[in-house]
Amino acid sequence: MDISQIINELGEDRELYFNAVSPPIYQTSNFAYKTVDALANAFENEFDVFLYSRGNNPTVDILRKKLAALDGAEDCLVFNNGAAATTAAVLSHMKAGDHAVCVRNPYTWVSKLFDNILKRYGVEVSYIDGREIANWEEAIRPNTTFFYLESPNSWDFALQPIAEVAALAKKHQITTLIDNSYCTPLYQRPIEMGIDMAMQTATKYIGGHSDTLGGVLSGSGAAIRKIFDSELMTLGSGIQPFNAWMLIRGLRTLPARLERIHHTTEKVIQFLLQRPEVERIIFPLHPSFPQYELAKQQMRGGAGLMTMVLATRERENIVRFCESLQHIMMAVSWGGHESLVIPKCAGIPKAEFNGDDQEHRYVRLYCGLEEPDYLINDLQQAFDKMKE
Helix, strand or coil, X not given: CCHHHHHHCCCCCHHHHCCCCCCCCCXXXXXCCCCHHHHHHHHHCCCCCCCECCCCCHHHHHHHHHHHHHHCCCEXXXXXXXXXXXXXXXXXXXXXXXEEEEECCCCHHHHHHHXXXXXXXXXXXXXXXXXXXXXXXXXXCCCEEEEEEECCCCCCCCCCCHHHHHHHHHHCCCEEEEECCCCHHHHCCCHHHCCCEEEXXXXXXCCCXXXXXXXXXXXXXXXXXXXXXXHHHHHCCECCHHHHHHHHHHHHCHHHHHHHHHHHHHHHHHHHCCCCCEEEEECCCCCCCCCHHHHHHHCCCCCCEEEEEECCCCHHHHHHHHHHCCCCEECCCCCCCCCEEEEHHHHCCHHHCCCCCHHHHEEEEECCCXXXXXXXXXXXXXXXXXXX
């Protein structure tokens, strides 16, 4: 299906709501039935009907159809945030005594899920360098049931050979889940490469305006139905109608925003490579990236997230640079209209900072929708103040 049709038409039965161009927000907690038999049927099949908005809702249903089609999946669920989507996917496929293989340095709340929560119930996890397929194969145990991928990762942008990992998992009957937030389905198609479930934080590029949260989980109809009937309904982590409506709105401009961000990022990278204050740029689709050839094979684009390695051994210089930025804000996340930075050292105790450790000098930069020169001028004046 054409992407324009998905974004502008799929799931939108406009004749049902007075031919309104934008679908309404069905801001209701529950739905009434006129007969006992109809109500009984709804109890038996809440996945396919509207009974209680904790589960299904017409506004959410429109969003689900669009997001599943973008992923090339049979179906999807939308959660309050990305962490909720990941948690539901993992819980639905793991039990006490199982073993999972996970990329090293995953998103913080993924490691907390494995290390703090699932560990209590006898689930074990092995963290590996996921860049080599041999590492995945070596990590498999007789009780391995789950692979967690994150390609690219959000700091060093390490990639996994997605199709190879998916094929290996299928050979051993292991379920696979990937965090595809960096690329979105427009720039990377994990399900087409054989991955069972794809997650993305709709908070980022799908929403696009830093004003709502959401998490998308796409997969087979059977897997999604299983998660709906158990984890989503039991934990109550489904998205609310208003937030779903905001994500539908964000989807309308997703291709245009990604294209603009992509071109801005290219210009900013060209500037950064000329600055003596920058030792290295980490960006999957730049020729200097160690896995550049794999990135070109798996990814259609790179959008706006990169990491600068600053050429200083002093924490104070990194702090001065970040605090001198006048227009690029210092905050977590990415994917919104606004450009952002976050220094790695903010998460490292001052006494443990080591300027010889390259990772301690990481500054992650996200390029938003501002004009390229606007961002470049701000970066330049902040670099100049590093010398003062």
